[in-house]
Amino acid sequence: MTKPAVVLLSGGLDSATCLAIARRDGFDPHAISFRYGQRHENELDCARRVADHLGVAKHVVVDINLGQFGGSALTSEIAVPKHDSIDQIDDAIPVTYVPARNTVFLSLALAWAETLDARDIYIGVNALDYSGYPDCRPAFIEQFQRLANLATKVGVESDDDAIKIHAPLIDLTKAEIIAQGLKLGVDYGLTLSCYDPADGQPCGHCDACLLRNKGFAENDLTDPSLAG
């Protein structure tokens, strides 16, 4: 029997690729998405389409209103920064950072994994072509895996590291992620990466759009989500 794995699925390019990788690795993917007060709820439609397209055992959408805490351009009235070119993105943690987001998301993925008796969680964070969020770095992922093995019944009752947090994109450039996803049959036309879409269309100028466009350009491709 195929082993279950929980896959965080946002509807963006990275998590779609990550889902395809979990399948390739031989797992039966259980996708989890979050309605967390984000401005761009379109991404949940994309998550559903990606889950249908790649195939999952189950897809749950968990409601958590991070917006009630405020503090991020993605969940409040703070404006999403826009740039004309990728060179204008600086190294500081941007206002689109959502406080403790990946900690919250991984915790909920862990809760579901434990009830499914799944030992494997996939998250599509990437530390190269990314927006500088602290909770996308390898040290954070390693630390969460340690925590998961102390926090849970399965972790405590098993040998070290019964639970694995897989972050298969963490060392890849956006171009490498796209190239890998295309090999695995991901239809990127179904995905949306923009922090501030209007009518489901990407703005083209936020960090996420600029990084995504660069990734397609480096593969000599045009972003298929802009095609139609």
Add this chain to the structure above:
Amino acid sequence: MTKPAVVLLSGGLDSATCLAIARRDGFDPHAISFRYGQRHENELDCARRVADHLGVAKHVVVDINLGQFGGSALTSEIAVPKHDSIDQIDDAIPVTYVPARNTVFLSLALAWAETLDARDIYIGVNALDYSGYPDCRPAFIEQFQRLANLATKVGVESDDDAIKIHAPLIDLTKAEIIAQGLKLGVDYGLTLSCYDPADGQPCGHCDACLLRNKGFAENDLTDPSLAG
């Protein structure tokens, strides 16, 4: 100006004591409670009364449906175990364990702390007179603190351990917790610890009731929540 701290408040005896300790430590407490699909939603009424009684800057109740994952007697149709005496409680992790609950709760507390610019989080876990949950042990709390300092903007931009997870009850017996709370003016008649109350009254036979009763008995007191 008094510094803010986020305090996890369940409506039970331990977290009420923990809130009183956070005040004594000089913090301005911001209480966070969770509607997580628990059977005993009465505890949220208790949390509100305790927050009013001890005084908090703000009290938020966060909805997260852990029940949709299943897997615990506290959030599903699995029966809560009952015993005639405390000697019948064994050392195994019981079915009242909610998968990854404290990881989820601390993650959300961390998200709020970061937006409040609070560096301190209080949690009333205790590893002596407790039900054997893995996420109540010192190793878990220490590991979560390490994670919090890697996961967040404030953690990354500051020196080591900018964020502190305070677990002031972790080494105390239930009797010691009650003695300390009484000194700090906690009205335990407002709290509810039972895993399976009926009409807001404790069952008297679940692990939580038996441990609580033992704590009052060791202080030569009767549980005030049973008085009325």
